[in-house]
Amino acid sequence: MSSETSNLDTGESATMGGSIIPDHVPECLSYTLTPQDLSLTDADPFVPLQQVRKLPKIFYNSYPGFFGCGFWMVTTSDLMGEVLRNPELFSSQTIADFSKLLGEDWPLVPLELDPPRQTEFRRALAPVLSPSVVKGMEDDIRVLANELLDRLGDARECDFMTAYGTPLPVTIFMRLMGMPMEELQTFLDWEYRLLHEEDIGLRVEAAACVKIFLEELIEKRRREPSTDLVSFCLAMDVNGKPVSNDEILGVCFLLFVAGLDTVASSMGYIFQYLATHEEERRRLTADESLIPAAVEELLRRYSIVVTRRKVMRDMDFHGVALKEGDYIMCDLSLANTDPEKWDCPMDLDLERQLNPHVAFGLGPHRCLGSNLARAEMHIGIAEWLKRIPDFKVKKGAEVTSRTNLKGLNSLPLVW
Amino acid sequence: MIYREENYMRAICDRNICQGHGRCQALAPDVFQLDANGYIAKDEFLVPMGQEERARVAAGSCPEEVIRLVDD
Numbered sequence: 330m331s332s333e334t335s336n337l338d339t340g341e342s343a344t345m346g347g348s349i350i351p352d353h354v355p356e357c358l359s360y361t362l363t364p365q366d367l368s369l370t371d372a373d374p375f376v377p378l379q380q381v382r383k384l385p386k387i388f389y390n391s392y393p394g395f396f397g398c399g400f401w402m403v404t405t406s407d408l409m410g411e412v413l414r415n416p417e418l419f420s421s422q423t424i425a426d427f428s429k430l431l432g433e434d435w436p437l438v439p440l441e442l443d444p445p446r447q448t449e450f451r452r453a454l455a456p457v458l459s460p461s462v463v464k465g466m467e468d469d470i471r472v473l474a475n476e477l478l479d480r481l482g483d484a485r486e487c488d489f490m491t492a493y494g495t496p497l498p499v500t501i502f503m504r505l506m507g508m509p510m511e512e513l514q515t516f517l518d519w520e521y522r523l524l525h526e527e528d529i530g531l532r533v534e535a536a537a538c539v540k541i542f543l544e545e546l547i548e549k550r551r552r553e554p555s556t557d558l559v560s561f562c563l564a565m566d567v568n569g570k571p572v573s574n575d576e577i578l579g580v581c582f583l584l585f586v587a588g589l590d591t592v593a594s595s596m597g598y599i600f601q602y603l604a605t606h607e608e609e610r611r612r613l614t615a616d617e618s619l620i621p622a623a624v625e626e627l628l629r630r631y632s633i634v635v636t637r638r639k640v641m642r643d644m645d646f647h648g649v650a651l652k653e654g655d656y657i658m659c660d661l662s663l664a665n666t667d668p669e670k671w672d673c674p675m676d677l678d679l680e681r682q683l684n685p686h687v688a689f690g691l692g693p694h695r696c697l698g699s700n701l702a703r704a705e706m707h708i709g710i711a712e713w714l715k716r717i718p719d720f721k722v723k724k725g726a727e728v729t730s731r732t733n734l735k736g737l738n739s740l741p742l743v744w
Numbered sequence: 745m746i747y748r749e750e751n752y753m754r755a756i757c758d759r760n761i762c763q764g765h766g767r768c769q770a771l772a773p774d775v776f777q778l779d780a781n782g783y784i785a786k787d788e789f790l791v792p793m794g795q796e797e798r799a800r801v802a803a804g805s806c807p808e809e810v811i812r813l814v815d816d
Contacts, residue, residue, distance in 0.1 A: 456780070459781050687807045689765065700782060
């Protein structure tokens with residue numbers, strides 16, 4: 330932990346950095362925590378993140394960060410459950426705010442909608458990634474995993490992220506969307522800039538590129554429907570109500586940002602763990618049937634998703650005065666490592682039986698792609714271990730995490 | 745009152761709060777069935793004999809706490 334200079338240890342509330350703390354935030358709940366204070370660039374950022382347990386369970390971080398404004402953080406499983414299960418008090422409106430980058434106002438659908446319209450969209454979209462549909466994709470995932478492993482040839486090393494962790498889920502997703510495979514790198518570049526770039530100008534540019542590309546794709550499928558997800562969305566009936574152009578764009582934009590990043594990021598942490606835990610890795614290699622439970626435990630311990638909600642009216646929330654328009658940040662990894670809920674939460678028990686983790690979220694916005702994500706991880710791990718059972722992180726490699734949306738920048742492996 | 749020799753475990757599921765995580769079916773496939781979209785299919789049913797422990801693990805692994813198990 331590199332927290333000696335941070336205000337976590339001194340207990341002082343900080344006001345430096347030019348950030349503005351709203352009047353209704355009491356000094357005793359106000360902190361200015363930068364990603365550096367929390368060592369979020371570590372190879373395992375989930376460990377230093379535990380420092381926030383020393384703070385009040387609800388506190389205000391005035392560090393403007395990715396969204397350019399301060400926000401409340403809730404750090405316990407119970408509080409996050411309350412926030413994520415009560416959309417009438419804690420709304421999903423504008424929680425990602427990509428259209429604002431373009432000076433526009435259309436939501437990601439259904440991510441930035443609340444019930445009942447959100448529920449209607451979820452019902453309409455449920456068939457596209459249902460368990461039985463995903464079951465039908467398993468063979469394709471297995472074939473692709475082996476193609477990627479074939480491509481390594483006689484090499485005894487690779488960057489896991491670029492050779493396997495990213496192309497496996499991204500190729501599957503692009504096929505699903507009917508996106509041209511030769512543009513894979515372009516899409517990943519846009520995605521990276523949109524989600525991880527600090528420079529707002531580059532993010533705006535990336536948002537514009539994605540929007541133009543998707544609008545063209547949508548128009549093309551409108552003229553010539555195919556069997557892909559975009560065509561499905563165009564034909565879908567949402568509780569008898571028409572789907573507007575903005576809503577179609579909102580669905581496609583959401584699928585684009587969700588489909589290119591999340592599984593790859595999770596796979597990075599999982600393979601870093603496997604590379605550094607020989608005994609556990611050998612056990613999974615010897616008995617494939619242990620992989621699903623292991624994946625659940627790895628998802629719990631390395632939960633990458635951080636989401637937020639918008640406060641809908643002034644209220645007292647467990648003794649804290651919240652104001653309409655405030656945002657509450659929910660780092661799901663904090664719920665999944667809450668010592669009130671889990672014994673020894675930072676230790677991994679790959680055979681853990683009861684594992685009600687919330688890595689895919691909680692409440693009405695549960696990740697739509699969770700069935701597919703799980704299948705990709707199960708198969709991705711099993712096929713790799715069959716071909717490369719013993720591997721390590723390359724000596725001298727500096728493994729670091731990104732600060733906006735957790736994920737490893739690279740993971741050099743040798744075998 | 746129906747007289748029975750055996751004790752049964754009953755699963756009571758709140759379908760209104762099921763969000764389709766699918767953990768129950770993955771952990772106890774002989775106990776819990778999902779509908780075509782991946783949401784829990786039935787409100788209430790008896791857990792098959794011998795499946796009680798699997799049912800407990802599945803119910804305890806549901807992030808939404810949909811499933812309540814009661815001994816009849």
